Amino acid sequence: MTKVKTLDDLVRLRDELRQKLEIREKGDRSEQLIQVKVAMATCGIASGAKQVMDYFIEELPKRNISAVVTQTGCMGYCYAEPTVEITLPGKEPVVFGHVNKDKADEIIEKYLKAGELVDGIIPQTFKKPS
Numbered sequence: 001m002t003k004v005k006t007l008d009d010l011v012r013l014r015d016e017l018r019q020k021l022e023i024r025e026k027g028d029r030s031e032q033l034i035q036v037k038v039a040m041a042t043c044g045i046a047s048g049a050k051q052v053m054d055y056f057i058e059e060l061p062k063r064n065i066s067a068v069v070t071q072t073g074c075m076g077y078c079y080a081e082p083t084v085e086i087t088l089p090g091k092e093p094v095v096f097g098h099v100n101k102d103k104a105d106e107i108i109e110k111y112l113k114a115g116e117l118v119d120g121i122i123p124q125t126f127k128k129p130s
Contacts, residue, residue: 034067034112035087036060041074047081048100055104056084065112077122086111095122 038053077083080097087093110116
């Protein structure tokens, strides 16, 4: 973390932290927003999930995309870590595997902004009970 030397530094740091917190705390209306869940179990963290989550947290506000970014435990796709589950409002969740910063950028630009599916989707192998 950089040292705070002036009031401007403190204000800038406060604004950056508020922005990062805001994107994670939009739970009141999460069904109306894009939901991004990053698997942060041990295998995911070891594969780079923390950097992927940080990337989504930083990039979504820059691109004016309202979303909730959260972490989750194991999704059961250890072979494809880091994994990210994205739920668009009114749609079924889609899980992407082997997500790095480049793949996250592609997901943001093509899937979140344009609604186009991208490579790397992990097929759903089971349905949740109703």
